[in-house]
Amino acid sequence: MQPFTSLTATAVPLRAENVDTDQIIPARYLTAVTRAGMGDGLFAAWRYASDGAPDPEFVLNQAQHAGAEILVAGRNFGSGSSREHAVWALTEYGFRAVIAPAFADIFYNNSLKNGLLPVALPEEQVAMLWDLVDEQPDTVIVIDLAAQTVTLPDGQQVGFAIDPYRKTCLLDGLDDLGYLLSKGPQIAAYEQQAG
Amino acid sequence: MKPQTLFEKVWNAHVVAQDEGAPAVLYIDAHLVHEVTSPQAFAMLRERGLPVRRPDRTFATMDHAIPTRDVDITLWPSDAATQVRTLRENCQDFGVTLFDIDGPVQGIVHVVGPEMGITQPGMTIVCGDSHTSTHGAFGALAFGIGTSEVGHVLATQCLLQSKPKTFAINVEGELGPGVTAKDIILAVIAKNGAAGGAGHVFEYRGSAIRSLSMANRMTICNMSIEGGARAGMIAPDETTFAYLKGRPHAPQGADWERALARWRSLASDEGATFDRQLTLNADQLQPMVTYGTNPGQGVPVTGRIPSVDELEDPAERRSLLSALDYMGLRQGQAVAGQPVDIVFIGSCTNSRIEDLRAAAAIVQGRRVAGEVWALVVPGSKAVKAQAEREGLDRIFREAGFEWRGAGCSMCLAMNDDKAGAGKYVASTSNRNFQGRQGPGARSLLMSPIMAAAAAVHGRVVDVREML
Numbered sequence: 001m002q003p004f005t006s007l008t009a010t011a012v013p014l015r016a017e018n019v020d021t022d023q024i025i026p027a028r029y030l031t032a033v034t035r036a037g038m039g040d041g042l043f044a045a046w047r048y049a050s051d052g053a054p055d056p057e058f059v060l061n062q063a064q065h066a067g068a069e070i071l072v073a074g075r076n077f078g079s080g081s082s083r084e085h086a087v088w089a090l091t092e093y094g095f096r097a098v099i100a101p102a103f104a105d106i107f108y109n110n111s112l113k114n115g116l117l118p119v120a121l122p123e124e125q126v127a128m129l130w131d132l133v134d135e136q137p138d139t140v141i142v143i144d145l146a147a148q149t150v151t152l153p154d155g156q157q158v159g160f161a162i163d164p165y166r167k168t169c170l171l172d173g174l175d176d177l178g179y180l181l182s183k184g185p186q187i188a189a190y191e192q193q194a195g
Numbered sequence: 196m197k198p199q200t201l202f203e204k205v206w207n208a209h210v211v212a213q214d215e216g217a218p219a220v221l222y223i224d225a226h227l228v229h230e231v232t233s234p235q236a237f238a239m240l241r242e243r244g245l246p247v248r249r250p251d252r253t254f255a256t257m258d259h260a261i262p263t264r265d266v267d268i269t270l271w272p273s274d275a276a277t278q279v280r281t282l283r284e285n286c287q288d289f290g291v292t293l294f295d296i297d298g299p300v301q302g303i304v305h306v307v308g309p310e311m312g313i314t315q316p317g318m319t320i321v322c323g324d325s326h327t328s329t330h331g332a333f334g335a336l337a338f339g340i341g342t343s344e345v346g347h348v349l350a351t352q353c354l355l356q357s358k359p360k361t362f363a364i365n366v367e368g369e370l371g372p373g374v375t376a377k378d379i380i381l382a383v384i385a386k387n388g389a390a391g392g393a394g395h396v397f398e399y400r401g402s403a404i405r406s407l408s409m410a411n412r413m414t415i416c417n418m419s420i421e422g423g424a425r426a427g428m429i430a431p432d433e434t435t436f437a438y439l440k441g442r443p444h445a446p447q448g449a450d451w452e453r454a455l456a457r458w459r460s461l462a463s464d465e466g467a468t469f470d471r472q473l474t475l476n477a478d479q480l481q482p483m484v485t486y487g488t489n490p491g492q493g494v495p496v497t498g499r500i501p502s503v504d505e506l507e508d509p510a511e512r513r514s515l516l517s518a519l520d521y522m523g524l525r526q527g528q529a530v531a532g533q534p535v536d537i538v539f540i541g542s543c544t545n546s547r548i549e550d551l552r553a554a555a556a557i558v559q560g561r562r563v564a565g566e567v568w569a570l571v572v573p574g575s576k577a578v579k580a581q582a583e584r585e586g587l588d589r590i591f592r593e594a595g596f597e598w599r600g601a602g603c604s605m606c607l608a609m610n611d612d613k614a615g616a617g618k619y620v621a622s623t624s625n626r627n628f629q630g631r632q633g634p635g636a637r638s639l640l641m642s643p644i645m646a647a648a649a650a651v652h653g654r655v656v657d658v659r660e661m662l
Contacts, residue, residue: 017514018389018489022628027609031260031274033234033281045630050616075510076390079423079489080626081607082325083232084341105359105393105425106325110341123510163357165217175343177243180351183212183220187248187353190211190222 002115003173007096007143009069012059013130017074021107024078024086038085039092064137072129073100077118078107087114097143099150101126112166113175119143119150119160145171198464200361201430202396205336205461209319211353218355224318224335226348227304228255228291230278231609232323236346237285248352250290254313255282257296258303260609263572263599268296275610289349302575302601305329305543309413310577312442316431316458321348326543326625327426328419332412333439334431334461336396339420360470362395362424366403368477373659375553376411377545377623377642379403379475380418381483381493387473389491392424395471398463399429403477409438410549417544418625421490430462484530484655485627485640487518492627493640494530496657502526521629522637523617531655533639536618538569538650539632540596540643542606545623546574548581550643554623555587557647557661563595564653570597570612572604596650608633621649 029041046058054061071090077100078086087110090098097117111118121129132152133139142151145167151157162170169175199207212220226249233255240247247253260275268276279296286293294300294307301307305326308314314330320337321327323345330337344354366379384391397419404412412429419427436455439445446454481495492515494500500519503512503526519526524533540546540554551573563569571591573579579601582588588598605612606624608631614620616635623646624631627638639655648658 015513016517017510020489020626020628022607022626022631026630026634027259027607030231030609031272031278033277034238035235045634074513076393076423076489079389080325080420080628082323082339082341084235084323084343087341102390102393104390104423106339106341106420110343113341113343163218176347176355177350179217180220180347180353180355183351183353186212186220187222187351191352194222 001113001173001175004096004115004117004145004170006145007069007117008140009096010065010067010138011070011072011129011133011141012065012068013133014059014071014073015130018076018079019073020080021078021083021086022080025083025089030083030085035088038089042089042093069094069096070141070143071095071098072126072133073098074126075101075123077103079104082106084110087111087116091116099126099129112170115170115173117143117145117170121150121158121160125158198467200463200467200469201334201398201428201461202336202361205317205319206358208317218357220353221319221356223321223348223352223354224252225308225313225320226253227308227320227322227327228253228345229259229304229322229324230257230282231259232342233285233345234278234281235342236349237289239346240289240349245350247289247291247349252352253291253349254294254308255286255291256294256301256304256307257282259603259607261296261602262610263602263604263612265600299576302578303543303546303603305417306546306574306578309333309409310442310575312439312445315439315445316435317461321354325420326417328424329413329417329543331416331419331426331428332409333435334428334458336426336428338425359425360395362392362397362471362473363469364397364399365401365472365474366399366477367401367474368403370403370477370480373644373662374480374482375642375644376407376414378480378483379477380415381485381490381640382475382480383473384418384422384491385483385493386475387422389421389489390423392419392422395424397422397424397427398469399427404429405432408549409434410547413547414544418490421625431458482642482645482658484645485638486522486524486530487515488521488627488629489514489518490625490627490640492518496531496645496655498530500524500526500528500530531657533655534619535567535621535639535649535654537614537620538567538646539572539605539620539622539624540570540646541572541574541604542624543574543603544625545643546572546578548578550623551578551582551587552585554643554647555590557644557658558594558596558651559590561594561651563650567650567653569595569650570599570605572599573601575601605632607631621646621655
């Protein structure tokens with residue numbers, strides 16, 4: 001897994017609540033047997049007009065937000081389907097962090113397993129970020145995972161919570177599998193005792 | 196000993212290891228696999244040269260991408276055919292049991308697991324599918340996982356999990372005629388919100404829950420995820436045991452007696468405490484219909500769509516306006532009378548034999564209205580065969596419904612069963628998300644009998660007027 005230590009990047013405001021994983025990547029893009037290529041399906045219904053051309057109304061298609069690596073969205077981001085393809089789509093497109101007031105549980109877990117940092121900030125901070133990034137799209141935001149802070153250019157800083165184990169895994173780029181495999185003897189003992 | 200909840204008993208019995216500062220290593224008793232979220236996990240095993248640790252605890256079927264019309268695999272869209280072939284190869288190479296499309300068992304993974312008796316009380320069950328919560332109806336701890344975690348379970352039969360909190364949903368009283376399990380869960384989500392259960396496991400309790408059949412309990416647990424909870428559980432009881440007895444994977448003989456003794460001890464102890472509680476009165480529930488683009492946006496069929504003036508929270512207001520804009524509906528509009536173009540009866544929420552019987556009873560002797568496209572997609576081949584033995588297929592066909600093969604179909608529109616842009620779908624499925632049932636499609640979630648009534652009238656009606 002790609003480690004996440006800190007990120008200095010611009011952000012895109014996605015002013016929507018309950019952005020479910022069907023919006024992040026519609027089911028028709030899930031027919032692949034590999035992880036690659038999911039970026040094309042990211043927000044497909046919003047991103048493309050009916051003729052397949054980019055819809056200039058959609059915020060991701062606007063030139064001032066090109067190259068942004070932080071997505072700022074409304075509450076309950078990533079609800080619905082467990083499809084990890086949603087995370088693969090976001091990371092392949094170029095996002096490295098999502099800021100929202102709250103995330104759906106499965107999406108949150110899937111993000112951590114792919115080096116995509118989900119940052120939960122209070123509702124009013126998210127609204128403030130939306131306004132700030134709308135007014136000044138070139139605003140550079142710094143997310144420091146070790147310090148668990150989000151810092152704005154004027155020095156404003158806000159902290160965020162993350163499970164200490166998950167934090168270590170992200171900082172070091174460790175996935176769960178190595179740890180689980182190291183528990184082989186305990187798993188075998190459990191299986192024997194449980195029958 | 197401190198009184199424990201059902202969840203705590205199942206959780207505690209499955210913790211293999213718990214290092215300081217790390218999540219628990221949780222043992223998984225049964226792992227269900229389907230064609231869409233597993234290929235990348237099997238590919239990871241191949242890359243790392245790992246076997247499936249417990250192929251005997253791993254069961255696969257095909258449901259999401261497959262067509263439900265009777266067609267030749269060579270005529271399928273190539274991507275879906277590739278996923279099917281890939282799953283066959285993976286199951287063969289890793290020794291995993293596959294309920295293949297050319298066999299008698301195939302169906303929606305959450306219909307097949309219980310039908311086969313794989314789903315049992317007290318188990319931990321996972322699948323790369325969020326509706327794995329369905330299996331909680333048996334008193335199992337069952338939840339959806341991502342593809343990375345599918346790989347972890349294939350390789351180690353374990354997951355690293357942080358312990359969720361508990362949330363009791365008490366439903367007391369008796370449902371009125373025409374009010375169903377689907378209406379209970381839609382009412383719970385309308386009340387508690389689409390994210391209200393985040394970080395929690397629901398336990399559905401109370402006299403209204405106890406009196407439900409297993410199919411109805413599965414409908415409720417299925418939509419726990421729509422209420423934000425990864426899992427929902429119901430304590431096993433005589434209804435559960437009667438359902439399980441004699442199923443292919445259920446314990447037999449002396450093992451059955453031992454299992455029963457164990458299962459009877461699973462219910463939450465007297466005095467066990469939950470982190471949160473919510474209580475609903477079943478007597479006051481009515482048939483529910485969703486009007487928006489998240490499952491929390493639902494009202495009784497006699498009700499009206501709210502207006503923004505009634506909402507204080509700016510996020511809720513934004514959510515309502517965006518939903519109504521997509522749905523082409525108005526603030527304050529009565530939901531009854533809303534015309535529908537398509538009726539879909541199916542999905543892991545409502546495609547079991549009881550669902551089809553209930554819908555057929557409404558349809559019998561009536562006709563699908565005018566231009567409505569109506570289809571019934573049984574949850575499994577076994578459900579389909581049983582329905583045909585009972586003549587339900589004839590009732591549906593004679594009324595003008597299409598009678599399909601088993602699969603997920605128009606619940607998520609991964610195959611060719613897609614609702615057109617702008618079309619209104621009266622659907623027994625679980626998600627009314629934008630474009631869920633086809634790009635631009637507009638879903639109105641409801642119970643099977645409400646969907647059947649909508650098919651007959653070509654609009655949303657109160658099914659109680661037809662009873």
